[in-house]
Amino acid sequence: MHRPFDEHHRPPVPGRPPVPAPAPGRPHPAGAPGPWGDRTAPDPAQIDPAVLGALLDRHGWRRRGGAPGRYSRWTPPGLAANGTSLLVPEDRAFPDCEDLIGEALTALARCGAPSAREVLVSLAVPSDEIRWWRDIPEGPSGTVSWTAEEQLRTAVRQMLMAGALAARGPAGYHGARHRRAALATLSGVLVGPATGGRALTAFVPVRSGRAVAVRLCHALQAAREAVDYRRAAGGMEAFDAAVRAGVSRELTEAVIALVRGTEGARIAVDWSPGAGVPQGCAARMEPVEFSAGDLATLRAASARYLQEEPSVPVRLTGTVVRLRRPDPRGPGTVRLRVLAGAEVSHVRVVLDDDAYRAAGRAHLAGLPVRIAGRLESSGGFRRLADPGRVTAVRVDEAERDRLMKALREHPDPDPYDEDPDHDPHSGGDANDVGGPGGPGDAGDPDHDPDDAERDHHGPGAGA
Numbered sequence: 001m002h003r004p005f006d007e008h009h010r011p012p013v014p015g016r017p018p019v020p021a022p023a024p025g026r027p028h029p030a031g032a033p034g035p036w037g038d039r040t041a042p043d044p045a046q047i048d049p050a051v052l053g054a055l056l057d058r059h060g061w062r063r064r065g066g067a068p069g070r071y072s073r074w075t076p077p078g079l080a081a082n083g084t085s086l087l088v089p090e091d092r093a094f095p096d097c098e099d100l101i102g103e104a105l106t107a108l109a110r111c112g113a114p115s116a117r118e119v120l121v122s123l124a125v126p127s128d129e130i131r132w133w134r135d136i137p138e139g140p141s142g143t144v145s146w147t148a149e150e151q152l153r154t155a156v157r158q159m160l161m162a163g164a165l166a167a168r169g170p171a172g173y174h175g176a177r178h179r180r181a182a183l184a185t186l187s188g189v190l191v192g193p194a195t196g197g198r199a200l201t202a203f204v205p206v207r208s209g210r211a212v213a214v215r216l217c218h219a220l221q222a223a224r225e226a227v228d229y230r231r232a233a234g235g236m237e238a239f240d241a242a243v244r245a246g247v248s249r250e251l252t253e254a255v256i257a258l259v260r261g262t263e264g265a266r267i268a269v270d271w272s273p274g275a276g277v278p279q280g281c282a283a284r285m286e287p288v289e290f291s292a293g294d295l296a297t298l299r300a301a302s303a304r305y306l307q308e309e310p311s312v313p314v315r316l317t318g319t320v321v322r323l324r325r326p327d328p329r330g331p332g333t334v335r336l337r338v339l340a341g342a343e344v345s346h347v348r349v350v351l352d353d354d355a356y357r358a359a360g361r362a363h364l365a366g367l368p369v370r371i372a373g374r375l376e377s378s379g380g381f382r383r384l385a386d387p388g389r390v391t392a393v394r395v396d397e398a399e400r401d402r403l404m405k406a407l408r409e410h411p412d413p414d415p416y417d418e419d420p421d422h423d424p425h426s427g428g429d430a431n432d433v434g435g436p437g438g439p440g441d442a443g444d445p446d447h448d449p450d451d452a453e454r455d456h457h458g459p460g461a462g463a
Helices: 049-058 097-110 114-124 146-168 179-188 206-233 237-245 249-259 292-308 353-365 397-409 449-453
Strands: 071-075 086-089 127-135 199-205 264-270 288-290 312-325 332-340 346-351 369-376 383-385 431-433
Touching: 049 071, 049 086, 049 097, 049 114, 086 097, 097 114, 114 127, 114 199, 127 146, 127 206, 127 249, 146 179, 146 199, 146 206, 146 249, 179 206, 199 206, 206 237, 206 249, 206 264, 206 288, 206 292, 237 292, 249 264, 249 288, 249 292, 312 346, 312 353, 332 353, 346 353, 346 369, 353 369
Parallel strands: 346 383
Antiparallel strands: 071 086, 127 199, 127 264, 264 288, 312 332, 312 369, 312 431, 332 346, 369 383
16 A cells, blocks of 8 residues: 655654655766856856847847937837837946846846747857748748658758858768768757747857858858859859858758758858858848759769768778678678767778677677778768778777776767668568677667668677
């Protein structure tokens, strides 16, 4: 029988020991500071009045009088005023400047206008603002469908990733290269409040993401010019030149995802007033627009980038996380977790019988292997073609234990890795051995649970 929850509040019963009071609950752990630091609200002592005024003007607030040279009065745009009014000093030399800015920040926090929240975000984390708009039909009361809003967020995520990849270096097709570093760069990006599902704003911190915003700005303008050139001259040469500006297959696919199902879409970048305008960029970027009529050209450019990106010769070192072949003898497929020598996290390579056995022995011994070959662009640079000799890399016992522990405890899945060898109708592989945790896919960092129906794990891999 369960005890009543209020038993510890009951008076003591004579002849019975008192019921102990429950132990106090464990305090909620304080979260670690985000990539943008530990500032969750703007500090009035750190706010430049000129920056606050520039942000209010950018977001449509109206300047209504004030004492010239001393302070200005601002009210929200549209019908959101409701008596809200901000007094912003002209500079820090104004008496009680910090108090006035603190009152302005409090009024912004209480204001119901969406622009007030965006101003606060830009003040707390100095950021470049990237905005997306989609022209889609309205639903009841100005709403949009769930799928339309999801399409917007998916396209924005793809476009930011394309910008982060381009900031690492120009390429017509990045594939799986630099994905981990690009994701780390985007970890500090904040998303502003969106209404209606037609627009979205991303705040890219100047400290960690200015290069991404600059590269994305240049790439979007170059893509627009390349589309216009195709319409005027009929050639695709402009897309080849646009690669240097950051245009890639990833960017064209992101624009396609943004425009698909709409009458058009726009993207604009506003630079942080506190950080200033980056070199080589205009102080105010006019929105870059794409329409449904551009989709055919963008799809052709995407296919062109995929076909023309060359393979990459590599000599990589990695740990064997998966061994698989259908028969006890003959060639088999090996998946490696890359430690050095390539810009991807995992690769797959088909080895002959001798090389497959060598990889199996290194796997059982807990040793990394070294192998040379070419990363094929057709597989997103996840396939190693023309493999050379497989050589086990000797490491000391401590390093070996560290590698084994890292592979067991930190599988580090790659969300962009697909299994091109997967056949949902296959009957399984008789000699499929997983990562360092033992047979099967227990230690496979890219294991797909759906593979469980087709994988029949044996005690070995013919090694």
